[in-house]
Amino acid sequence: GAGVSQSPSNKVTEKGKDVELRCDPISGHTALYWYRQSLGQGLEFLIYFQGNSAPDKSGLPSDRFSAERTGGSVSTLTIQRTQQEDSAVYLCASSLGGGVYGYTFGSGTRLTVV
Amino acid sequence: SQKIEQNSEALNIQEGKTATLTCNYTNYSPAYLQWYRQDPGRGPVFLLLIRENEKEKRKERLKVTFDTTLKQSLFHITASQPADSATYLCAPSLGGYSTLTFGKGTMLLVSP
Numbered sequence: 001g002a003g004v005s006q007s008p009s010n011k012v013t014e015k016g017k018d019v020e021l022r023c024d025p026i027s028g029h030t031a032l033y034w035y036r037q038s039l040g041q042g043l044e045f046l047i048y049f050q051g052n053s054a055p056d057k058s059g060l061p062s063d064r065f066s067a068e069r070t071g072g073s074v075s076t077l078t079i080q081r082t083q084q085e086d087s088a089v090y091l092c093a094s095s096l097g098g099g100v101y102g103y104t105f106g107s108g109t110r111l112t113v114v
Numbered sequence: 115s116q117k118i119e120q121n122s123e124a125l126n127i128q129e130g131k132t133a134t135l136t137c138n139y140t141n142y143s144p145a146y147l148q149w150y151r152q153d154p155g156r157g158p159v160f161l162l163l164i165r166e167n168e169k170e171k172r173k174e175r176l177k178v179t180f181d182t183t184l185k186q187s188l189f190h191i192t193a194s195q196p197a198d199s200a201t202y203l204c205a206p207s208l209g210g211y212s213t214l215t216f217g218k219g220t221m222l223l224v225s226p
Contacts, residue, residue: 004157033213042218043158043203050211059213091157099146099207100165103214105157 002026006092006106013082013113021077021109025094032075033095033103034067036088043091049075050097082113116141118217120204126223127194135189135220137204145209147180147187152201152219161202162189194224 005024013019025032034046045059049069060066064083069075079086089110093103119138127133137147145166150158164171164180164187171178177190191198201221205214 031211035216043216045213045215048213056213093157098211099209099214100163102148102150102160102163103158104160107155107157 004092004094004104004106006090006109008109009107010110011112013111015084015113016081018078018080019082019111021079021090021092021111023075023077023092023094023106025073025075025092026104027073029094029096029104030072031095031097031101032069033093034075034077035091035093037091037108038088046077046090079111082111084113087111087113116215118142118204118206118215120202120217120220122218122220124221124223126225129195129224129226131194133191133194133198133222133224135202135204135222137187137189137206137217139185139206142185142206143182143208144206146207147178148205148207148214149176149178149187149189150203150205150216152203158203158216191222194222196224196226198222199224 007022030051032049035043047067048056064080067077089108091108093105095101095103117140148163149161152158164178175192179188201219203219205216
């Protein structure tokens with residue numbers, strides 16, 4: 001597509017429920033990233049997929065968080081047993097890979113855990 | 115640990131003036147430095163990339179400098195307009211396939 005698409009744009013869930021957030025990257029972009037941004041805070045790196053390599057999961061805050069990328073394209077970020085501190089905007093980005101290329105971000109999914 | 119500092123206070127300037135935003139980093143030797151713009155409720159938008167061997171990069175009304183000795187990048191918007199009002203993020207990159215770490219950003223407010 002023309003840009004990075006994320007769905008849903010907003011999600012309200014009850015504490016303890018599982019949620020799935022979806023990201024459709026730009027076609028041909030080999031790199032896909034997940035970040036989250038809490039109110040008034042900077043972007044926090046979560047996970048990075050590059051081609052067929054094993055993902056860099058070093059930013060995942062707990063084992064309740066996981067992500068997969070199917071067929072080198074669409075990615076799903078799953079948060080199990082959501083907690084109130086998981087409330088944030090979850091941003092997905094894609095790029096051609098490597099530090100010389102800028103990231104193209106989606107508009108994010110605003111997750112609210114009540 | 116690696117640290118990126120951007121002025122947390124909003125920068126207020128008048129239309130037509132030049133806005134200058136600062137990005138300082140420590141415990142880092144980035145090969146590249148990227149700048150992004152973020153509007154409320156939207157994801158960041160890539161603006162410019164400057165390499166460690168480049169002192170200055172320009173794109174239309176934007177100019178970025180990169181001083182690896184001072185460990186600082188300056189981002190300038192000349193002839194600023196109210197539409198330039200947004201939060202600007204810097205992101206040093208170690209290069210290769212390393213991920214970007216973003217500063218918290220500086221909000222720019224341009225008044226007519």
